Amino acid sequence: MKCYRLLFFExxxxxxxxxxxxxxxxxxxxxxxxxKVAATLFRERGYNAVSMRDIAKVMEMKASSLxxxxxxKQEILSSLIIEVAQAFTSEMSKIIxxxxxxxxxxxxxxxxxxxxxxxxxxxxxxxxxxxxxxxGAALKTVIKMREEYEENFRSIIKRGIQExxxxxxxxxxxxxxxxxxxxxxxxxxxxxxxxxxxxLKKDMVAVLIKGIV
Amino acid sequence: MKCYRLLFFExxxxxxxxxxxxxxxxxxxxxxxxxKVAATLFRERGYNAVSMRDIAKVMEMKASSLxxxxxxKQEILSSLIIEVAQAFTSEMSKIIxxxxxxxxxxxxxxxxxxxxxxxxxxxxxxxxxxxxxxxGAALKTVIKMREEYEENFRSIIKRGIQExxxxxxxxxxxxxxxxxxxxxxxxxxxxxxxxxxxxLKKDMVAVLIKGIV
DNA sequence: AACTCTAACTAACAATCGTTAGTTTTGTAT
DNA sequence: ATACAAAACTAACGATTGTTAGTTAGAGTT
Numbered sequence: 001m002k003c004y005r006l007l008f009f010e011x012x013x014x015x016x017x018x019x020x021x022x023x024x025x026x027x028x029x030x031x032x033x034x035x036k037v038a039a040t041l042f043r044e045r046g047y048n049a050v051s052m053r054d055i056a057k058v059m060e061m062k063a064s065s066l067x068x069x070x071x072x073k074q075e076i077l078s079s080l081i082i083e084v085a086q087a088f089t090s091e092m093s094k095i096i097x098x099x100x101x102x103x104x105x106x107x108x109x110x111x112x113x114x115x116x117x118x119x120x121x122x123x124x125x126x127x128x129x130x131x132x133x134x135x136g137a138a139l140k141t142v143i144k145m146r147e148e149y150e151e152n153f154r155s156i157i158k159r160g161i162q163e164x165x166x167x168x169x170x171x172x173x174x175x176x177x178x179x180x181x182x183x184x185x186x187x188x189x190x191x192x193x194x195x196x197x198x199x200l201k202k203d204m205v206a207v208l209i210k211g212i213v
Numbered sequence: 214m215k216c217y218r219l220l221f222f223e224x225x226x227x228x229x230x231x232x233x234x235x236x237x238x239x240x241x242x243x244x245x246x247x248x249k250v251a252a253t254l255f256r257e258r259g260y261n262a263v264s265m266r267d268i269a270k271v272m273e274m275k276a277s278s279l280x281x282x283x284x285x286k287q288e289i290l291s292s293l294i295i296e297v298a299q300a301f302t303s304e305m306s307k308i309i310x311x312x313x314x315x316x317x318x319x320x321x322x323x324x325x326x327x328x329x330x331x332x333x334x335x336x337x338x339x340x341x342x343x344x345x346x347x348x349g350a351a352l353k354t355v356i357k358m359r360e361e362y363e364e365n366f367r368s369i370i371k372r373g374i375q376e377x378x379x380x381x382x383x384x385x386x387x388x389x390x391x392x393x394x395x396x397x398x399x400x401x402x403x404x405x406x407x408x409x410x411x412x413l414k415k416d417m418v419a420v421l422i423k424g425i426v
Numbered sequence: 427a428a429c430t431c432t433a434a435c436t437a438a439c440a441a442t443c444g445t446t447a448g449t450t451t452t453g454t455a456t
Numbered sequence: 457a458t459a460c461a462a463a464a465c466t467a468a469c470g471a472t473t474g475t476t477a478g479t480t481a482g483a484g485t486t
Contacts, residue, residue: 030433045345048261052474064475065434073474103426122384129342132258166425170408173416176401177394184393186424191385211424212379212387213316243463265444277445278464286444 030068036061038076039122047077047130078138078147081105081131084123085145087116092186100161103209106178109153110208111201117189118197124186153179217281247272251289252335260290260343261298291351294344298335298358300329302364315373318421319391322366323421330351331410339401340368364393391421 028036036064041050056063068145070210095105118125122181152160154175160166166174181204240247250271253261265286267404269276285291304325308318331336346357367388373379394417 046259046261046342048259049346051472061433063473064436064477067475068433068475106325106425108431109299131258133262149384153215160425167419167423169420169425170412170416172404173413173420176397176404177417177420178425180392180394180400184389184397187393188389193390199383200373203383204390207382207386207390207424209424209426210380211420211422212382212391213422235456264442266442272464277447277466278441294484323480 029069033064034069036122039080039126042077042080042130043122043125047073047126047133073137074135075194077126077130078134080126081134081142082138084116084120084127084144087120088112088149089145091116092149096152096156101165102156102163103165105156106160106209107205109156110178110182110205113185114197114201114204117182117185121186121189124183128183128186150175150179169193175198181208224229232341243284246277248289248292249335252339254334255293255343256338260286260339260346267397287348287351290339290343291347292356293336293339294347295351297329297333297340297361298355300333301325301362302358304329305362309365309369310388314378315369315376316378318369319373319422320418322369322419323391325394326398327410327414328416330395330398334402341396341399363388363392394421 052063
């Protein structure tokens with residue numbers, strides 16, 4: 001996974017297509033490759049247990065060489081987290097904008113969570129487990145985005161209760177139990193194996209909304 | 214929080230009763246105090262982001278002094294995790310032994326999860342987030358306990374479906390969504406504030422089993 | 427052929443890590 | 457008073473951390 005010039009790199013990287021699972025990174029810039037590699041390591045061991053030398057080893061280069069492409073470890077973490085946080089925020093905005101019934105909106109929240117999880121499962125691990133290791137502005141931003149997301153979800157649930165669509169249970173309990181299931185979805189990505197995404201959406205919506213009895 | 218001899222320590226520790234939240238550690242051995250302090254730090258920042266010097270600072274001693282009481286950082290982590298893992302395992306055994314209906318057993322699982330979370334909330338943070346940093350036998354033990362716990366829960370759910378008590382949904386989806394809610398309960402401990410534990414149990418059982426509509 | 431740019435390299439920095447060895451302080455028991 | 461044990465201390469170890477500075481190799485451009 002070494003490369004001295006982009007063309008040469010693309011060639012040598014191309015060679016990996018048939019022997020490696022990382023062929024999907026082929027079209028990425030060197031920077032984004034590093035971020036992807038870091039993401040999988042962060043997911044397995046957590047931000048603080050992964051050294052720059054660990055990341056470099058997978059990239060088949062020396063740790064110092066990483067700094068030709070990124071400004072530091074913090075940049076990797078913050079770009080990972082902010083990317084997926086923005087995905088959630090923008091999807092949530094779309095849902096709010098639909099002005100459908102609260103129940104339909106909740107169903108939609110479950111669905112987009114599954115979609116985003118499939119697309120960004122490694123990023124979500126960092127968002128969930130390592131957000132507190134962000135520094136400065138990035139930390140503030142992520143906390144704010146998280147609060148706004150929760151507040152949006154909370155207001156949907158409250159509206160659902162007011163309009164009689166949802167049982168008058170403690171809204172915080174509802175919010176919490178749905179959200180914690182959705183947030184841990186990334187852990188389930190490999191376990192569910194070949195389970196179809198659309199089937200998963202259907203079942204998940206059913207279980208979370210209609211219960212199990 | 215320094216102490217040269219146990220009696221003196223108990224006295225000086227006693228002085229803290231009226232000025233500090235840590236009065237509850239009063240009757241603990243020095244070793245268990247260290248473990249408790251480590252637990253709160255691990256919960257906030259994660260195992261790898263907490264140094265022995267951090268723990269020592271809270272204990273008002275030098276890092277090397279910790280080794281008069283514990284064998285190392287690993288011992289702290291493993292005793293934290295194994296303590297709560299055993300609590301879950303033993304409670305689950307009791308539930309299995311009751312031979313009640315599957316639904317009643319699931320309700321009971323939710324309730325004991327809330328109880329154990331209230332008692333061991335810091336330990337659960339480590340169990341959830343830092344189990345992978347265990348080494349050797351402790352790691353194997355915890356993985357095995359986790360698998361057995363999940364398998365027990367899974368078989369209850371399957372029995373519930375077979376006997377028609379539970380809707381014939383994908384059992385893995387049910388298992389996952391209940392378990393991930395329960396496992397993240399510890400995050401909610403401060404948020405829920407003054408919410409009564411028994412009320413929480415009632416609402417949580419209702420939401421997880423009967424759904425929200 | 428000479429120049430430029432990218433992306434790697436080597437070498438090293440200061441800081442921090444978990445831990446060990448040996449020593450001193452302190453309260454208790456004889 | 458003396459001896460003992462508990463629990464702190466100082467000092468330092470080798471390893472690892474994120475990062476910087478300066479250099480080199482290879483490919484494209486003129």
